[in-house]
Amino acid sequence: MNIQIFGTKKSADTRKAERFFKERGIKFQSVDLREKGLSKGEFQSVMQASGGLDAMLDSDCKDKELLTLIRYLDPSQKIDKVLENQTVLKQPIVRNGRQATLGYAPDVWKSWE
Numbered sequence: 001m002n003i004q005i006f007g008t009k010k011s012a013d014t015r016k017a018e019r020f021f022k023e024r025g026i027k028f029q030s031v032d033l034r035e036k037g038l039s040k041g042e043f044q045s046v047m048q049a050s051g052g053l054d055a056m057l058d059s060d061c062k063d064k065e066l067l068t069l070i071r072y073l074d075p076s077q078k079i080d081k082v083l084e085n086q087t088v089l090k091q092p093i094v095r096n097g098r099q100a101t102l103g104y105a106p107d108v109w110k111s112w113e
Contacts, residue, residue: 001113003028007092008039013104014092020106024113037086038093043079046093049100053078056102060091 003021005028007014011014021028031037038046047053061067067088071083088101094109101108 001026001096003112004042005029005092006031006033006086006089006094006095008033008087011091014080016104017092019095020109023074029104033086033091035085035113039105040079040083042095043083046095046100046102047099049095049098050102053082056089056093057082058088061088 003026005014005017005021007017007030009015009032018028018030021051047056050056057067057070059067063085066081066085070078073081077080092104094101094105096112101113
C-alpha cells in the first residue's frame, strides 16, 4: 500500500484518518493542503476516483464566498481555481494508488488492507 493523506492540521477528520493508519501500523505520507497540496495530476486522479469535482467540494468549508464563486465559474476555470485554494476540498483526501476517498471512510480503508 502507498497511502497518502491530504488534509489540514486543524481538520479533526484528517487527524482521525492518520490515527486509523497509525493504529494498524500502516505507513502513510501526510500532506498539508495549506502548505503543499495536490499536484494537478494527483488532483485529476482523485477526481476520477471520487466522482468528479462537485463531489470533492466541501459545502461546509469556511470560505463560502470562494465556494460559490467556484460553483459558478466556467468549467474550464474551476479546476485551476480549486488548485489555487485547496481548502475548499473535503478532508481528508486519502489515496492508495488509483483509489481515493473523501472524508473519513474507515470502512473503505479496511478493504485496502
